Amino acid sequence: MKQNKIYILSLLLIxxxxxxxxxxxxxxxxxxxxxxxxxxxxxxxETKKSVNGLIVESEINGKLDTIKIxxxxxxxxPLNVYETQTTFILTKKIDETISNKDKLxxxxxxxxxxxxxxxxxxxxxxxxxxxxxxxxxxxxxxKSKEQIxxxxxxENNAHLKIFH
Amino acid sequence: xxxxKYFIKAVFLLCFSISFSQGIGSQKKDTIYKNKxxxxxxxxxxxxxxxxxxxxxxxxxxxxxxxxxxxxxVAAELGYLENITDEDFINFTTNGQYIKAGVDYNAYENWLNxxxxxxVGIRYGxxxxxxxxxxxxxxxxxxxxSLETIENGQKFDNLNAHWAEFVLGIKAEIFNNLYLGFxxxxxxxxxxxxxxxxxxxxxxxxxxxxxxxSGFGINxxxxxxxxxxxxxx
Numbered sequence: 001m002k003q004n005k006i007y008i009l010s011l012l013l014i015x016x017x018x019x020x021x022x023x024x025x026x027x028x029x030x031x032x033x034x035x036x037x038x039x040x041x042x043x044x045x046e047t048k049k050s051v052n053g054l055i056v057e058s059e060i061n062g063k064l065d066t067i068k069i070x071x072x073x074x075x076x077x078p079l080n081v082y083e084t085q086t087t088f089i090l091t092k093k094i095d096e097t098i099s100n101k102d103k104l105x106x107x108x109x110x111x112x113x114x115x116x117x118x119x120x121x122x123x124x125x126x127x128x129x130x131x132x133x134x135x136x137x138x139x140x141x142x143k144s145k146e147q148i149x150x151x152x153x154x155e156n157n158a159h160l161k162i163f164h
Numbered sequence: 165x166x167x168x169k170y171f172i173k174a175v176f177l178l179c180f181s182i183s184f185s186q187g188i189g190s191q192k193k194d195t196i197y198k199n200k201x202x203x204x205x206x207x208x209x210x211x212x213x214x215x216x217x218x219x220x221x222x223x224x225x226x227x228x229x230x231x232x233x234x235x236x237x238v239a240a241e242l243g244y245l246e247n248i249t250d251e252d253f254i255n256f257t258t259n260g261q262y263i264k265a266g267v268d269y270n271a272y273e274n275w276l277n278x279x280x281x282x283x284v285g286i287r288y289g290x291x292x293x294x295x296x297x298x299x300x301x302x303x304x305x306x307x308x309x310s311l312e313t314i315e316n317g318q319k320f321d322n323l324n325a326h327w328a329e330f331v332l333g334i335k336a337e338i339f340n341n342l343y344l345g346f347x348x349x350x351x352x353x354x355x356x357x358x359x360x361x362x363x364x365x366x367x368x369x370x371x372x373x374x375x376x377x378s379g380f381g382i383n384x385x386x387x388x389x390x391x392x393x394x395x396x397x
Contacts, residue, residue, distance in 0.1 A: 032304035078305030120253020
């Protein structure tokens with residue numbers, strides 16, 4: 001009987017090993033894509049041109065909050081996956097005291113796509129549409145825009161060109 | 165790699181535990197020992213014990229084998245399982261039945277009239293099940309919201325899976341005709357009917373489906389041999 005006890009014990013011991021075999025997958029796949037905007041020169045449509053002192057804000061719970069961006073000729077902005085519209089306030093610095101604010105309204109349909117065990121679901125944006133509006137009646141600094149893709153499904157390419 | 169490591173450890177410990185069981189029953193008699201032939205039926209103890217510790221897994225598995233020769237046994241397992249998987253961004257319940265059938269080969273040379281087994285086996289497995297997506301979180305930029313968990317409850321019905329298993333196990337007769345067993349199985353998915361916009365990440369009888377479509381399982385079984393006849397070979 002003593003041997004049997006040892007035998008049973010060793011069986012239970014093997015079972016404990018199972019605990020060491022969990023969570024070997026981490027999320028490395030692409031998740032919900034950002035809206036990528038690329039800025040071009042209004043005079044020379046082929047030349048990329050960064051925006052002087054660009055600040056991007058969006059409304060959260062009735063309050064404007066600044067989105068962290070790296071001010072280059074191309075920026076990535078998050079879209080609100082719980083709504084069908086996201087509004088951005090884009091501020092361009094004209095000189096030390098004057099700046100021009102324009103409003104960019106992005107409308108879309110949200111579709112949730114399964115990615116995998118560790119990433120869960122991501123959203124993609126279908127039938128995206130862009131509208132530019134003036135704020136403070138000081139004219140638009142965004143002279144024109146060009147939509148590159150109808151849907152935002154990944155971050156491989158820019159989705160919108162803005163000329164200024 | 166984790167599975168391989170685990171496998172090697174399991175094999176090592178298997179050999180270890182067998183060295184203890186060899187000490188059982190060392191009486192001496194000058195008779196020809198006959199092997200018991202019959203139908204062995206039992207239950208898996210792993211799931212009932214697991215349920216006591218963790219409510220996320222509820223299941224029952226019946227096991228059985230029938231001896232066809234000195235070394236060969238036809239074996240089958242029949243079970244149902246309800247399992248909740250909780251990941252960072254998804255939580256889902258898998259519910260279904262499964263059946264496995266195959267053969268076991270006893271590689272252990274018994275002493276005297278002992279009827280212990282160290283065996284290798286193969287199985288074909290089939291499961292029919294459903295997946296219910298309880299909650300999910302859209303993996304996105306934190307700017308607008310802290311990540312929200314969305315209640316879903318969407319059910320994916322009529323799913324199935326076919327797979328192959330390699331089994332390594334031991335069975336020891338602890339009392340007359342009563343066996344305690346342990347086995348480890350490595351599994352490989354052959355085909356599975358996937359739900360739309362979701363994935364079979366857990367399959368009853370197969371357990372967690374790893375990225376390379378492999379899986380593993382553990383069984384502790386308690387079974388009783390219904391002896392039908394005895395044969396010297």
